[in-house]
Amino acid sequence: xxxxxPKHQRLVLVVLALIALVAAGLLAGYALRNQASYFYxxxxxxxxxxxxxxxxxxxxxxxxxxxMTLSDGVTIxxxxxxxxxxxxxxxxxxxxxxxxxxxxxxxxxxxLGPDGxxxxxxxxxxxxxxxxxxELEGMSEHQAAEMAEETTVGLE
Amino acid sequence: MHGFANPKRFLSLARWLTPLLLxxxxxxxxxxxxxxxxxxxxxxxMGETVxxxxxxxxxxxxxxAGWSAIAxxxxxxxxxxxxxxxxxxxxxxVPGLVFAVICLxxxxxxxxxxxxxxxxxxxxxxxxxxxxxxxxxxxxxxxxADREGVSARIPAIFGLIGAVNIPIIxxxxxxxxxxxxxxxxxxxxxxxxxxFLVPLLIxxxxxxxxxxxxxxxxxxxxxxxxxxEARLRRKALEAI
Numbered sequence: 001x002x003x004x005x006p007k008h009q010r011l012v013l014v015v016l017a018l019i020a021l022v023a024a025g026l027l028a029g030y031a032l033r034n035q036a037s038y039f040y041x042x043x044x045x046x047x048x049x050x051x052x053x054x055x056x057x058x059x060x061x062x063x064x065x066x067x068m069t070l071s072d073g074v075t076i077x078x079x080x081x082x083x084x085x086x087x088x089x090x091x092x093x094x095x096x097x098x099x100x101x102x103x104x105x106x107x108x109x110x111x112l113g114p115d116g117x118x119x120x121x122x123x124x125x126x127x128x129x130x131x132x133x134x135e136l137e138g139m140s141e142h143q144a145a146e147m148a149e150e151t152t153v154g155l156e
Numbered sequence: 157m158h159g160f161a162n163p164k165r166f167l168s169l170a171r172w173l174t175p176l177l178l179x180x181x182x183x184x185x186x187x188x189x190x191x192x193x194x195x196x197x198x199x200x201x202m203g204e205t206v207x208x209x210x211x212x213x214x215x216x217x218x219x220x221a222g223w224s225a226i227a228x229x230x231x232x233x234x235x236x237x238x239x240x241x242x243x244x245x246x247x248x249x250v251p252g253l254v255f256a257v258i259c260l261x262x263x264x265x266x267x268x269x270x271x272x273x274x275x276x277x278x279x280x281x282x283x284x285x286x287x288x289x290x291x292x293x294x295x296x297x298x299x300x301a302d303r304e305g306v307s308a309r310i311p312a313i314f315g316l317i318g319a320v321n322i323p324i325i326x327x328x329x330x331x332x333x334x335x336x337x338x339x340x341x342x343x344x345x346x347x348x349x350x351x352f353l354v355p356l357l358i359x360x361x362x363x364x365x366x367x368x369x370x371x372x373x374x375x376x377x378x379x380x381x382x383x384x385e386a387r388l389r390r391k392a393l394e395a396i
Contacts, residue, residue, distance in 0.1 A: 036332045
């Protein structure tokens with residue numbers, strides 16, 4: 001070490017400190033990976049259910065075809081699905097957010113009832129990472145490219 | 157590289173680069189925002205609110221880039237002791253804070269119609285809020301160190317330690333279940349349609365140029381302040 005110039009000594013010291021720091025941060029983040037999650041996934045709730053009546057959140061996909069409005073007109077029933085065929089029935093009464101549709105992501109805040117039905121007192125819609133214009137919805141990439149080509153041809 | 161560490165050479169370069177970056181960035185960002193507001197079609201689910209993306213995402217990137225710049229400049233200052241590096245780190249803090257706050261505000265406005273809430277304490281939102289607080293603390297610390305005549309090494313160390321938060325913000329949506337969606341743009345692929353992506357990238361580039369211009373302008377102001385102080389001190393000594 002004595003052969004090193006002070007400048008290089010400082011560089012080595014700072015880099016070592018940084019590596020230790022980043023490693024500590026990553027370890028802490030990794031250790032928090034379950035505690036710092038915002039919601040339970042359906043498979044987590046099925047395998048390791050929270051205590052009945054404890055306030056928790058449940059996040060997953062709204063199962064297509066499961067959404068039903070009960071006879072009182074404001075209460076809805078649906079199922080939230082996750083991986084490994086997990087499926088949690090949910091009941092909610094109130095106004096749903098605009099993005100709440102079947103086949104889309106949802107986070108329900110509420111409690112797991114003794115009958116296994118999750119009673120939500122608030123629903124949050126979860127947006128996925130895809131941003132697609134309305135006209136191109138449901139088209140394959142090939143179709144979209146074809147349509148774009150047709151549109152430009154028409155313009156010329 | 158070391159040539160630019162000379163304040164005189166830096167000033168002669170920054171003099172013409174500052175207005176160039178600011179003007180170019182404003183034109184680019186303004187054009188991209190107009191494109192995003194008036195030309196881009198609505199999103200299939202979110203409708204018109206998708207247009208917030210053209211401010212929200214570039215400001216989020218720059219909020220994080222600002223602290224990365226502070227960390228790199230702090231490293232250079234700690235190792236090579238270039239006074240200009242300490243000034244650069246200080247200059248990047250205020251625009252970084254402004255961008256982080258704009259990101260938080262636009263995200264909140266976007267969250268209300270799409271998610272159904274202004275704010276949630278999930279990993280992404282919380283770590284971004286922590287970044288904004290870190291900026292405030294850094295600015296206060298750097299100013300106090302300057303005023304009290306303490307070494308600029310103390311804010312530099314804080315700048316390096318605070319950098320731990322940057323990878324946490326980036327990974328927060330991958331490590332933890334969060335209401336915020338996972339990254340749309342990853343290495344070499346994008347889940348954002350080209351109609352949104354092109355103006356988004358232009359807006360990001362434009363905001364980055366503005367950021368660079370503001371940093372240069374602030375560095376020039378800090379250098380001028382320092383010169384003026386040195387001159388006053390000399391005058392005071394001569395008067396005795």
